[in-house]
Amino acid sequence: xxxxxxxxxxxxxxxxxxxxxxxxxxxxxxxxxxxxxxxxxxxxxxxxxxxxxxxxxxxxxxxxxxxxxxxxxxxxxxxxxxxxxxxxxxxxxxxxxxxxxxxxxxxxxxxxxxxxxxxxxxxxxxxxxxxxxxxxxxxxxxxxxxxxxxxxxxxxxxxxxxxxxxxxxxxxxxxxxxxxxxxxxxxxxxxxxxxxxxxxxxxxxxxxxxxxxxxxxxxxxxxxxxxxxxxxxxxxxxxxxxxxxxxxxxxxxxxxxxxxxxxxxxxxxxxxxxxxxxxxxxxxxxxxxxxxxxxxxxxxxxxxxxxx
Numbered sequence: 001x002x003x004x005x006x007x008x009x010x011x012x013x014x015x016x017x018x019x020x021x022x023x024x025x026x027x028x029x030x031x032x033x034x035x036x037x038x039x040x041x042x043x044x045x046x047x048x049x050x051x052x053x054x055x056x057x058x059x060x061x062x063x064x065x066x067x068x069x070x071x072x073x074x075x076x077x078x079x080x081x082x083x084x085x086x087x088x089x090x091x092x093x094x095x096x097x098x099x100x101x102x103x104x105x106x107x108x109x110x111x112x113x114x115x116x117x118x119x120x121x122x123x124x125x126x127x128x129x130x131x132x133x134x135x136x137x138x139x140x141x142x143x144x145x146x147x148x149x150x151x152x153x154x155x156x157x158x159x160x161x162x163x164x165x166x167x168x169x170x171x172x173x174x175x176x177x178x179x180x181x182x183x184x185x186x187x188x189x190x191x192x193x194x195x196x197x198x199x200x201x202x203x204x205x206x207x208x209x210x211x212x213x214x215x216x217x218x219x220x221x222x223x224x225x226x227x228x229x230x231x232x233x234x235x236x237x238x239x240x241x242x243x244x245x246x247x248x249x250x251x252x253x254x255x256x257x258x259x260x261x262x263x264x265x266x267x268x269x270x271x272x273x274x275x276x277x278x279x280x281x282x283x284x285x286x287x288x289x290x291x292x293x294x295x296x297x298x299x300x301x302x303x304x305x306x307x308x
Contacts (some may be wrong), residue, residue, distance in 0.1 A: 001026075001092070001094065001097055001186065001188070001278070003189075003196065003264070003266075004235075004264055004268065005196060006092075006189070006190060007188060007288070009040065009042065013050060014293075015088060019088075019293075021087070021088040022050070022051040022053065022085055022086075022088065023050060023051065023089075024052075024073055024077065024080075024087050024089045024090070025052060025053065025055050025090065025091055026073075026091030026093050027093050029231075030055050031055070032057075032058060032060050032064075033058065033060070034059075034218070034219050034222070035060060035215070035219065035234070035237065036215065037215045038236040039234070040203070040207075054069070054073065057072070060223050060231040061225055066099040067104055069093075069096045069100070070104065073089070073096075074179075094268055094272070097271075097275075098275070101179075101183065101275075108159060110155075115154060118154050118157055122154070127148065130157065131146075131147040131153050134156055134160070138156060138168055140168035141166060141168045150228070151230075184296060185275070185277050185279065186292060186296070187275075187279070187281070188280075188283035188288070189282065189283060190282070190284050192284060195284055196265060196283075197265075200261045200262060200265065201258050204236065208254070213244070216237055216240040217244060220244070236261070239253050239254075239257040240253060279295060281295075
């Protein structure tokens with residue numbers, strides 16, 4: 001686990017060169033087909049060399065949930081272990097990790113008609129007005145959600161209306177979770193966030209150089225998407241979409257994308273601080289992969305080659 005730009009994919013691939021593992025992507029953006037550059041998806045030669053799972057599952061105009069991830073991840077883990085190999089889950093979508101390890105609350109399924117009603121009302125009173133509505137019926141959830149976060153406001157209200165009780169009450173209910181696996185929980189965390197932020201900026205610049213704008217333009221031409229589409233809310237894609245819509249210029253697009261990615265990293269680190277049983281490693285340490293390799297092989301008690 002780790003924040004964006006912490007080097008998770010690189011470490012996972014190095015480990016795969018020494019251990020009998022197959023990688024399971026824990027990334028809510030890499031599940032979308034055609035979204036390759038902006039999600040830092042491993043290229044075809046890499047995926048041919050090292051088996052990857054849970055990548056390219058749905059189209060950009062389709063829905064994918066944490067509950068579906070749990071089902072898909074468990075199926076992949078069963079397949080991998082049945083062949084005598086080890087699942088290596090790697091990614092930065094902490095909700096997916098939490099759902100797999102701790103279980104999901106018993107939330108009602110989405111209702112497209114109700115969702116449209118909420119969006120229509122938001123069009124009249126604004127999302128700040130909808131946030132006030134959420135504050136009235138579920139103050140605990142409203143305190144955790146920003147008045148500008150339309151996606152989370154919409155889902156929280158939808159759950160409240162469908163379940164007939166606050167989302168916060170549902171989330172606080174105990175959940176049973178027993179899995180037939182022993183998890184070795186590893187987190188990549190930066191000892192210096194300033195350096196991580198520089199990595200984030202450099203990585204987005206490389207994405208732009210690799211054709212991110214053309215990728216987004218192509219996706220938008222092939223699918224009926226808008227600003228509320230989940231796939232187009234992914235960091236980077238949202239800002240490029242604003243640029244293509246003529247809302248911002250190229251310089252502002254880059255600045256907004258970097259800022260949004262820094263905020264994403266901050267949220268990911270907040271998740272990690274709250275998760276139990278983690279072994280933290282400094283992602284900025286040049287020997288981090290060797291350290292993790294030594295820790296894993298000692299824990300798994302597997303016969304493995306010395307790291308070179």
